[in-house]
Amino acid sequence: MTYAQPSHCDGADTVPLMPAWVTAGRPETSEDVAFLSGAALAHLHFAVSQDDVPQALLRARLALSAAEACVVLSGRPERASDLRDALHLIRPGDHPGPAGAIYHQWWTAVTRPISVPVLKRAVPDGLETHVPVWLAAVQGGPVRQAAAVLEAVLADHPTEEASALIMADAALARGVGWSHLMPILAMGLKRRELRLAGADLTTACHSAVTRSSTDALRIAADLTRRAAYLRAVTPKLRAKGASAAVDIFLTRDAAAPAALTSLMSDRAARRLCDRLVDLGAVRELTGRDTFRLYGV
Structure with missing residues (x-):
């Protein structure tokens, strides 16, 4: 998802984009894939920690992208504009529909610091009791932890891709040391990759992290410029x-x-x-x- 850059944001380019060597070429081994995803995560962590980055806005924009990706995985036709309507124009007491419910899951997951109670509210009724069990599936580094949680959720509920990806991204964020969930895996994993297991799934998650971290940095850079300009015009x-x-x-x-x-x-x-x-x-x-x- 790309957006035009305002022409009046000079000096707001504080988010360094992904180094070209991280995304250039094709890694030949699983070790290469893991190394590059670690480099991508480290760079993303540094870049979005800059004071000028609108953290909450970035998470909200990534949540929309993640929700849209999950809606596509479910085979539904709704896209970002439909999801925005379902979340922001719904009347109290109305149901947002299946696609809107997926977006609401992601919105719930990113708006508060990661905790078991927050994650319980981010999954459909009937799944909340499983959250502590799924989180206990973690082992190894952040991406391996995320893959283990993803596999555990889908083993229990194969059609709950959105819940599985929310839990996996929560495990990834906790492994990296972020206070809030940042949607990463949902934007990078393909449908067929969600059916993998073990080392194959972990490798797919590493590749997804590299791809999505690069996209997240572009979005962060754009939003940082836009936010700087919005702050600049506020006195007017x-x-x-x-x-x-x-x-x-x-x-x-x-x-x-x-x-x-x-x-x-x-x-x-x-x-x-x-x-x-x-x-x-x-x-x-x-x-x-x-x-x-x-x-x-």
Whole structure:
């Protein structure tokens, strides 16, 4: 998923992209694959730890990509725009549908620090009691731990790809030492690779980490530039509650004007969104005249 770079973000290029030697050529052995994934994870860890990187926004954007990948795995037709609608425009008490439920799982998993209670809320009803057992399947380094958890979940529930990938990414994040889950494996693993086991699955996870870490860095660099510009134009906003509204855009992949009405009136929220679009600080994401969503 790529986005145009604002032309007014000079000086915000603080996220170093993946070194070319990590992605150049094809590794010939499983040891090569493991070495490159370790290098990719180390670089990703360093790069996204920079102070200017909007961490919550990055996780939210990656969660959307991970959810879309899981929806594709399930054979459903919904894509990112449909998932955004299902999460951000749903009325209280309504069910988001199967695809929207997958996105809600990822959203739940990334918004709070990793813990057993959070992961229990991120899996469908009836699976929450298995979470501590699945997490106990870990052994070895971070990627091997993630592969072991992935295999354990799919052995119990072969059709629960989203839950399995959430648990695997949680194991990967804990192994690396991240406080929050960062969707990585879900964006890189192919359907056929989810049916592998043992060393073959671990090797597939190493390859997925290298691919997805590179993509995550590109997204992080883009969001960091965009977030820097949004922060820069915030003093130009005169609406009451504008700074708090900006904080919402810096932590969510998308937001409807209604999400800002706890800070200002509905009319003021719509005017603020339009003002931010005019400034080039946020984008209208739907292309619609009504039920609009906005995001960095």
